[in-house]
Amino acid sequence: MASILIYDESVAVNLVKADLAIKISRFDNLQLKIRELAQEVQSKFISATPGWFHELHIYCNSNRDGLQLGTGINHENVTGIFTALRFKVGSITIHDCNASFVYTNANNGILMCKKLACAVYANVTSSINDPEISSDNNANSTVVTWNQFGHISSLMGLDHLGKMIYVLQRPGLNAISRFKRVCRQKNNQSIKKQHPFIWQGLKKAISLIGASFTHHPQPATAKVVAKP
Secondary structure, eight states: OOOEEEETSOOOOOOOOSSSSEEOOOOHHHHHHHHHHHHHHOOOOOOHHGGGGGGEEEEEETTEEEEEEEOOOTTTTTHHHHOOOGOOOSEEEEEETTOOOOOOOOOOOHHHHHHHHHTTTTTTEEEEEEESSSSSTTTTEEEEEEESSSEEEEEEEOOOOOOEEEEEESOOOOHHHHHHHHHHHHHHHHHHHHHHHHHHHHHOOOOHHHHHHOOOOOOOOOOOOOOO
16 A cells, blocks of 8 residues: 655645655646656556555645645546546545535535546545534534545534544535535635625625515506497
8 A cells, every 4th residue: 555645845744654745836837746646656656556545635725726735736637637546545635634625616625526536537535624514513524435436425523622422424415515505604604704895795786686586566457448
């Protein structure tokens, strides 16, 4: 089993336990870098160990535009970037507190992780640093795992010390729907706090649009007078 690291040059990582590590600079062509990595994995490790035993760790930061690695990763380009690693790794861990977050612009973290799992045919694990996503108010992060088919296979809550509070293996549709819904709600709340005037404008616009669909004026009626 090999431990493979991909890390942004601005992030400090421990390379001691890595069997293979690749550093990514800000403007690196990620697709080309991942192809080169796939060739190295094929030549060094696949012959000795089946690919599904290998672990890939991604160290970088994220924001509203996606993962800050090279030229950037989001749900729109993740498949094209990582397809070269298909069947060469069995699990992928994204080491960023909000990799699975959903923003209103480029970074749909849930969809990105789902597509990554399908593209590489591997389990993908990432987290969200937010206490309200968990059913326990003491938890400050939720760790999510997608299986090779892009389905959420587990939800795990951790407290601020990293201690596990709960774990849901094969969570039901209600738990998954709540997880996705809260991700989107928290983004709306962040907009509300940071840009109150924009938020009020959005609320007013939505209410006006809703009123235009719900208001139905009564049709005019004419009284017919019969002539003798």
